[in-house]
Amino acid sequence: MHRVSDSLVAKCAVLLAISTAAFAQQPPAAPTVSAAFGTQATAQGGANRAVLVVDQSSPESSRLVGTAELEGLEIYDLNGRRLGKVGAGEAVGLDVRSGFLLGGREVSLLAVVDATTNSLRYYAAEAGNVREVSARSVPLGFAAENVCLYRSGMDGALYAFAVGDGGEIDQQMLFVTPDSKVDSRQVRRLHVPSPSEHCVADDAEGQLYVSEQGVGIWRFNADPETDVLPTLIDAPRLGRITEEVGGVALYDGGEGARWLVASDASSGRLFVYDRGKDDAYVGALLVGGVDGRSATTEPGGLFATSNAPDLPGQGVLLVADENAAGGANYKAVPFSSIASALQIAAGTPQQPTRAEPPFPVVRARFETTAVPSAGDAADDPAIWANPADPAQSLIIGTDKKSGLHLYDMQGNVLQHLPDGKMNNVDLRNGFRLGGESIVLVTASDRTRKSIAIYRLDTVAKKLVNVADGVQQTGLSDPYGQCMYRSQRSGKYYVFISDPDGLVRQWELSPTRSGKVRARKVREIKFGTQTEGCVADDETGTLYVAEEDVGLWRTSAEPSGGIAVRSIAAVATNPKLKDDLEGVGLYDLGGGRGYFVVSSQGNNSYAVYRREGDQAYLGSFSVVANAAIGVDGVSETDGLEVTSGNLGPGFEYGAVIAQDGRNVLPSQNQNFKVISWSDIAAVLNLEKRGERPHER
Numbered sequence: 001m002h003r004v005s006d007s008l009v010a011k012c013a014v015l016l017a018i019s020t021a022a023f024a025q026q027p028p029a030a031p032t033v034s035a036a037f038g039t040q041a042t043a044q045g046g047a048n049r050a051v052l053v054v055d056q057s058s059p060e061s062s063r064l065v066g067t068a069e070l071e072g073l074e075i076y077d078l079n080g081r082r083l084g085k086v087g088a089g090e091a092v093g094l095d096v097r098s099g100f101l102l103g104g105r106e107v108s109l110l111a112v113v114d115a116t117t118n119s120l121r122y123y124a125a126e127a128g129n130v131r132e133v134s135a136r137s138v139p140l141g142f143a144a145e146n147v148c149l150y151r152s153g154m155d156g157a158l159y160a161f162a163v164g165d166g167g168e169i170d171q172q173m174l175f176v177t178p179d180s181k182v183d184s185r186q187v188r189r190l191h192v193p194s195p196s197e198h199c200v201a202d203d204a205e206g207q208l209y210v211s212e213q214g215v216g217i218w219r220f221n222a223d224p225e226t227d228v229l230p231t232l233i234d235a236p237r238l239g240r241i242t243e244e245v246g247g248v249a250l251y252d253g254g255e256g257a258r259w260l261v262a263s264d265a266s267s268g269r270l271f272v273y274d275r276g277k278d279d280a281y282v283g284a285l286l287v288g289g290v291d292g293r294s295a296t297t298e299p300g301g302l303f304a305t306s307n308a309p310d311l312p313g314q315g316v317l318l319v320a321d322e323n324a325a326g327g328a329n330y331k332a333v334p335f336s337s338i339a340s341a342l343q344i345a346a347g348t349p350q351q352p353t354r355a356e357p358p359f360p361v362v363r364a365r366f367e368t369t370a371v372p373s374a375g376d377a378a379d380d381p382a383i384w385a386n387p388a389d390p391a392q393s394l395i396i397g398t399d400k401k402s403g404l405h406l407y408d409m410q411g412n413v414l415q416h417l418p419d420g421k422m423n424n425v426d427l428r429n430g431f432r433l434g435g436e437s438i439v440l441v442t443a444s445d446r447t448r449k450s451i452a453i454y455r456l457d458t459v460a461k462k463l464v465n466v467a468d469g470v471q472q473t474g475l476s477d478p479y480g481q482c483m484y485r486s487q488r489s490g491k492y493y494v495f496i497s498d499p500d501g502l503v504r505q506w507e508l509s510p511t512r513s514g515k516v517r518a519r520k521v522r523e524i525k526f527g528t529q530t531e532g533c534v535a536d537d538e539t540g541t542l543y544v545a546e547e548d549v550g551l552w553r554t555s556a557e558p559s560g561g562i563a564v565r566s567i568a569a570v571a572t573n574p575k576l577k578d579d580l581e582g583v584g585l586y587d588l589g590g591g592r593g594y595f596v597v598s599s600q601g602n603n604s605y606a607v608y609r610r611e612g613d614q615a616y617l618g619s620f621s622v623v624a625n626a627a628i629g630v631d632g633v634s635e636t637d638g639l640e641v642t643s644g645n646l647g648p649g650f651e652y653g654a655v656i657a658q659d660g661r662n663v664l665p666s667q668n669q670n671f672k673v674i675s676w677s678d679i680a681a682v683l684n685l686e687k688r689g690e691r692p693h694e695r
Contacts, residue, residue, distance in 0.1 A: 030269050030284040031341040036316075036334050037290055039080035041327025042068040047320040049146065049198070049247065049301030050076075050330040051096040052308055053108045053125040056351075061128035064318065065110065066330050067091040073112065073123070075130060080332070086130045088121055089114030089137075093146030093301075095200075096125070097158060102133060103180040109133075111160045111174075113144045120147060120160060120172065122182040135181035142168045146301070150201030150208065150222045153355035154603075155623035155632065159222070160184060161208060163196040169210060171224060173664060175626035185626055187224045188666045198247045198301055202275070204355065209233070209260065211245040217262055219279065224624075224663045225603055225634035233279045234262065234271065240281060242267045247302035250275070251335055253315060253347015254306075261317060261338075263299035270299060270319075272342055283342040287319055287333055296321045296331060306335065306350045315346055359575075359604050360618070360682035363625035364633065364672035365649050367659070368411035371668050373401035378669035380424040380481075380582065380638025381656040383646070384439055384456055391647030394461060395656060397671050398422040398443060398638070404454075406463060409647055411673070415462045420447030424481035424531070424638055427456065431492055433466065434514040442494045442508070444478035451478070451494060451506065453516045468515035473504065482583075484535030484542065484556045493558070494518065495533055495542065501526035503533075503544060505558055521558035532583040532598070532638065536610070538591055543567065547579035551597055551608075567614050568597065568606065575619050577601030584641025585610065586653065586676065588688050593643070596655060598636040605639070605655070607683060618683045622657065622674055624664060633672045635660025643676065643688040652676045652687035 039050070050066030063083070064076040072088035093113035100109035102124055110123040110130065119137035123130050143165035150159045158174045168191060172184035198211045201222050208222040216235030220228050234241055243266035251259045259282070260273040269286055273279040287296040300320035308316040315335030322328045339346035371378045382396045394414070395407040400423045406415040422443040431440035439456035441463060453467035473496055480497035492508040502525055506518035524544075532545035535556045542556040550569035554560060570576045582598040593610035594617070604619045622633035636657045643653040653676040662670050680687050 030286050032286040032288045032295070033333055033337040033341050034288045035290050035319075035331035037080045038321070038324060038331045039064060039066065039076045039329045040082045041324065041329050042066065042074055043071045043085070044069045047300065047322060047328035047330055048092050049094055049303060049320055050318045051094060051110070051303045052305055052316065052318065053096055053110070054098065054305070054307055055127060056098075058127060063125070063128055063130075064330065064332075065094065065096070065125070065130060067094055067112075069115075073110075073130065076330075080329075086123065086132070088112045088123070088132070090116040093144070095147055095149040095160075097149045097151055100124075100158060102176060102182065109149070109158070109182065111147045111149050113147045113162060115144060118142060118144045120162060120184060122174070133180075133182050135177045135183035138172065138184050140164070140170055142166055142170070145195070145197040146199060148199040148201050148208070151203045151355075152223050153203065153206060153357070154223055154225065154621070155357050155361050156355070157624060157626070159187065159224070161199050161201065161222075163199050163210060165195045167192040167194050167196055167212065169196065169199070169220075173624055173626040185629055186665045187624075187631065188663045190220065190228060192218060200248045200250050202250055204252070205275070209248045209250070211248050211262065213244050215245075216241060217245055217248060225632050225661055233260070233273065234281065240264070240271050240284060246300050247320065249302035249304035249317065251304040251315065251317070252306055252350050253335070253345065254350055257345040257347025259344070261302055261304055263302055263319070265298045265300065268295070268297045268299065272338070272344070282344060285338060285341050287331060289325075289331070297323050304335065306347055308349075315349065357621065357623075358602070359621045361621050361623045362674055362678040362682055364622055364630045364674050366411050366628075366673050367630050368395065368397060368405070368407045368671045368673075369413050370662055370670045371397070371399040371402070371405065372416075373399050374668055375401070376660070376669070377401045378658050378671060380658060381640045381671050382425045382427045382441065383640050383642050383644075383654070383656055384427060384458065385642055385644025385646055386458065390645040390650075393644070393646045394456065394458070395671065395673070396425050396427065396441060396456075396463070397658075398425050400446065404443060404463060406461065407671075408461075409650075417463055419452060419465070420445050422446070422452060423479055426481060426483040426494070428483050428485050428492055430485070431508075431510075433510045433516065440483075440492060440508065440516070442481065442483055444481040444496050446478055449473055449475060449478055451496065451518050453508070453518070466514070466516050468511050468513070468517040471506075471518040475502065475504065476500070480531035480533055482533040482535055485537045486557060487537060487540060488557065493521070493535075493556070495535070497530045497533070497544070499529045501528050501530055501546070503530060507558065522560070524554060524562050524564070526552070526564070532581045534583045534585050534595070536585055538587070543583055543595060545580040545583050545597060547581065550576070551580060551583065551595075568608060568616065573606075573616060575599070575604070575616070576606055581637050582639030582657070584639050584655065586641045586688075587643045588686055594685060596639065596641050598639050598657065600635055600637070603632075603634040603636075605636075605657070607685065617685070620679055620682055622672060626664070629664055630672065631659070631662065631664035633657050633659045650675050652680070652690065655679060
């Protein structure tokens with residue numbers, strides 16, 4: 001056996017020590033900034049988060065409001081002197097947004113987490129006073145830790161994110177009740193694996209930051225009609241945070257001065273990140289007490305604003321200090337001091353602004369029951385308007401994983417046909433079969449690569465298969481589909497597309513046995529994938545959406561040839577964003593009307609004139625109707641448009657749109673029904689049959 005020398009052992013020990021030190025996370029050196037003032041100690045201890053409620057009309061009435069656990073909310077003046085308290089149960093978290101419309105006037109709205117009942121409560125702040133305006137305590141169903149508010153730039157709606165001890169991130173949509181109280185409904189539930197205690201939302205960018213205590217800082221998309229897309233900003237052992245991330249805050253001093261601030265309780269430091277550079281790390285600092293005394297050793301919840309009247313530098317960071325001398329309190333740090341210490345821009349005071357939605361908005365009047373299939377399943381609707389009793393009209397919707405659904409005008413399922421992977425569906429009245437006039441329904445059947453053919457029994461309210469056997473398409477994947485009734489010949493046709501851009505036309509004919517068969521009569525080839533299409537029976541024109549390119553028109557007659565003409569192009573209209581999907585026609589009569597096209601990439605619907613130069617008239621989006629619990633519409637595949645009377649609220653027709661992300665709360669996909677009257681109002685469009693004085 002060879003003996004290892006003592007000198008070699010010593011050298012190895014030194015190298016190991018050097019290696020260990022190199023890999024160990026050491027808190028970086030950091031400057032210290034002094035607080036301008038600290039509030040009086042909270043009555044019960046347990047400072048968690050404070051916010052600044054700014055009164056624009058009377059800056060001297062601006063207040064600091066902080067959680068005080070069993071004492072509820074405590075209110076301080078801008079010198080930190082406690083003025084009073086408001087009962088809020090065991091208040092452990094809160095946030096504020098100004099400009100909330102309540103009872104005909106704008107107030108600053110506070111959302112508060114009551115840990116005793118694990119619920120959300122809402123308060124209005126006006127002229128230095130705070131009062132509860134909750135319609136109820138909104139139960140969360142988990143051990144809640146904090147809350148942050150988010151105002152969507154998509155529709156101006158206000159949301160609350162409640163975070164919890166089990167990693168829950170619960171998004172609630174706020175609304176005002178008829179008696180001017182504030183309530184909310186769950187929109188969706190996100191998760192991180194371990195406890196989350198703090199969050200903050202960026203209204204301008206539509207992003208949510210969440211601190212997962214032992215893991216790090218996450219960034220999510222805040223708008224419920226977008227993908228979540230979690231991004232890890234910083235983490236212990238991987239970034240600057242040493243052990244446990246605490247509070248997070250956003251400071252907006254304008255262009256070039258947009259910062260994320262996070263507290264690291266273990267090292268007593270605050271970390272600053274540049275939101276303009278994908279949250280890149282900028283630097284660290286320590287928070288001292290007033291005049292440098294009583295340093296904050298374990299900074300907790302944070303709140304930042306550049307709009308801070310009568311406070312030094314016009315910008316302030318509020319820091320919860322659990323270990324302050326004399327008791328837990330909140331310290332106000334001028335952001336100008338932070339900017340100077342880290343050599344970053346403090347910016348200028350920014351008045352709170354409400355982002356305008358990119359398009360005029362409407363709300364669905366009701367929605368259908370969710371399809372049973374999970375994932376991307378619901379796809380395309382069709383509607384039959386009942387001329388005898390419009391309220392008894394019927395909606396057909398595809399489930400491309402299981403079949404067809406028949407709904408009533410309340411969205412209830414009347415029938416489910418598990419006939420295969422039905423992608424798109426359409427119908428026409430007046431088809432003669434077996435000596436009677438029927439409503440003929442066809443669908444693209446991806447299971448059998450065929451044309452599914454049904455009769456809609458409008459009395460029994462069911463679909464009945466009338467296909468003369470399997471009507472093969474010869475396509476690799478029957479995809480988009482629409483029907484056409486020729487005014488010239490009276491014949492019925494169906495168009496079905498393949499993902500490679502091939503569109504085939506079939507003539508539909510009755511058999512002596514009371515069935516329907518299809519005969520191929522034409523092919524048209526587009527450059528790339530098509531799906532949405534609609535035929536204008538009156539003008540004999542077919543409109544086809546090439547998903548990444550635009551909307552085309554061609555003759556719908558089988559003898560019409562293969563020439564196509566562009567109506568709309570994604571490349572030339574910034575309001576369009578691929579994919580272009582569903583296409584529908586609103587008929588005003590006499591060849592007049594509108595086309596509606598779903599612009600899937602930006603969750604909007606473009607409207608074009610039917611006649612003349614077929615000009616683009618504008619776009620709209622469908623946002624949540626929180627009061628009735630119907631969410632907005634996003635990532636629409638198929639849609640249907642009708643000018644027929646569908647009953648109360650839909651006398652002038654409707655748009656029915658597939659909803660690719662069905663939330664409020666999160667469920668499988670479904671279809672939303674929007675009154676044409678609402679669309680016409682926001683885009684100044686006509687309604688079929690309206691009297692002149694109605695516009």
